[in-house]
Amino acid sequence: MTSSVSSQRDGSPSFHGRHVTVAGLGVSGIPAAKVLHGLGAKVTVVNDGDDARAREQAAQLQALGVTVRLGDGATLPEGTDLIVTAPGWKPDKPLFVAAAKAGVPVWGDVELAWRLRGPDAAPWLCVTGTNGKTTTVQMLASILTAAGLRTAAVGNIGVSLLDAVLGDEPYDVLAVELSSYQLHWAPSLRAHSAAVLNLAPDHLDWHGSMEAYAADKGRIYEGNRVACVYNVADGATEDLVREADVEEGCRAVGFTLGPPAPSQLGVVEGLLVDRAFVENRQRNAQELAEVSDVRPSAPHNIANALAAAALARAFGVAPAAVREGLRAFRPDAHRIAHVADVGGVAYVDDSKATNTHAAQASLAAYESIVWIAGGLAKGAVFDELVAGSAKHLRGAVLMGADRALIREALARHAPEVPVVDLDRTDTGAMLQAVTEAQRLAQPGDTVLLAPACASMDMFTNYNQRGDAFAAAVRELEA
Structure with missing residues (x-):
């Protein structure tokens, strides 16, 4: 649908005097409302909630002259020319149904940032996928920095995209993490190059089907100029490349944990090598780094x-900068983080493994594991995860609201694995879980927190869950 927002001479949209409705307060809605108000739009913010936090946020915006309607996120304000929505608002909400009937376009904050870029804006290198987005974007930013480029990790993490495109500091290139929600609401996005890391069922309650979820992920490839990066081990990502409408000359570039074919990056004898961005890629390969330069090397x-x-090589970064950037990178907390060795047993915190796909990758990284798992399943099933990981399991300790689903999968696919089922959901359960795991473990084993579930039944978020695990391990050391 074509926006009714007019354009200025440089092609960027003009919002002066336009009626824009911002759907949702919070980390994206508030900055969007402020930016639009500063550009001369008549802004109305609508929000489903009407709690103390929402009223405090509303007061800040109202002081600027922004209209805010709390407790009413369903009704389309009269005269609306455009809706800018928080990414998490589902497409079937009554507000958007009314907008479609009225011919009012809907953008997300990513679309708004893309439209507001200046004529000399920095190119975007974009990353999406079910798992690994944040780590990959941070690695990319580290590599770009090592190459001497002015960059930032933006999107779902780091610097706000609106701040990045409107701020005084000019960037050479942006490393952009994008969720399926954000991509759904960003129809005009056209990246320099983009990657889909993997695809597994997630957020299906929002998208409605796996097909719709994959289609939104695939939007990241639309209009790519240089490279569409895909996962050789995940054929669905290559399918998305095939379906994308890209610029003439844009290439499909695969990555694999095995030796790379031409137009791929891969691993050969402990080295990360490039057979995509080299001369005569049919015969030549370029060493980029050692596997040991990547920490952790799971x-x-x-x-x-x-x-x-x-993505960095697609932007012209030299091999030496790839190596330097990977060596300099340190992952965020709670991502396969080694906490301690106690009694010859390693204790590893991967609390960020909040779905089965992430947990499967984590479990594959260690030979013999006592697995701590459970929480909120979010509709997930665990048979494939357990069947594929059974050979690695010394034992399992289960906790959380939906632990029975994992217990039943273990009974079906790994009946010989001893299981401790903790019938408690208080935060103190973590200490008991770690103590039980210690009892099951033998020297050389890894006690791995890879819950395969969300944390909100017992903890504020996965960070608090990981902190509780680390604190419990420190008690074992005492």
């Missing part, structure tokens, strides 16, 4: 590093 993290390297 298989899925090596895959993240290869995807980041592919």
Whole structure:
């Protein structure tokens, strides 16, 4: 649908005097409302909630002259020319149904940022996928920085995209993390190069089907100029490349944990190598880094590093900067983080493994594991995860509201694995879980927190869950 917002001479939209409705307060809605108000739009913010936090946020915007309607996110304000929505608002909400009937376009904050870029704006290198987005974008930003480029990790993390495109500091290139929600509401986005890391069922309650979820992920490839980076081990990502409408000359570039074919990056004898961005790629390969330069060197993290390297190489970054950037990178907390060794047993915190796909990658990284799992399943099933990981399991300790689903999958596919079922959901359960895991573990084993579930039944978020695990391990050391 074509926006009714007019354009200025440089092609960027003019909002002066336009009626724009911002759907949702919060991390994206408030900055969007402020930017639009500053550009001369008549802004109305609508929000479903009407709690103390929302009223405090509303007061800040109202002081600027922005109209705010709390407790009413369903009604389309009269005269609306455009809706700018928070990414998490579902497409079937009554507000958007009314907008479609009225011919009012809907943008997300990513679309708004894309439209507001200046004529000399920095190119975007974009990353999406079910798992690994944040780590890959941070690796990419580290590599670009090592190459001497002015960059930032933006989108779902780091610097706000609106701040990045409107701020005084000019960037050479942006490393952009994008969720399926954000991509759904960003129809005009056209990246320099982009990667889809992997695809597994997630957020299906929002998208309605796996097909719709994959289609929104695939939007990241639309209009790419240089490279569409895909995962050789995940054929669905290559399918999205085939379906994309890209600029003439844009190439498909794969990454693999095995030896790379031409137009791929991969691993050969402990080295990360490039057979995509080299002369005579049929015969030549370029060493980029050693596997040991990637920390931690778990298989899925090596895959993240290869995807980041592919995007950097698509932008013309030299091999030496890839190596330097990977060596300098340190992952965020709670991502396959080694906490301690106690009694010859390693304790690893991967609390960020909040779905089965992430947990499967984590479990594949270690030979013999006592697995701590459970929480909110979000509609997930665990048979494939357990069947594929059974050979690695010394034992399992289950906790959280939906632990029975994992217990039943273990009974079906790994009946010989001893299971401790903790019938408690208080935050103190973590200490008991770690103590039980210690009892099951033998020297050389890894006690791995990879819950395969969300955390909100017991914890504020996965960070608090990981902190509780680390604190419990420190008690074992005492």
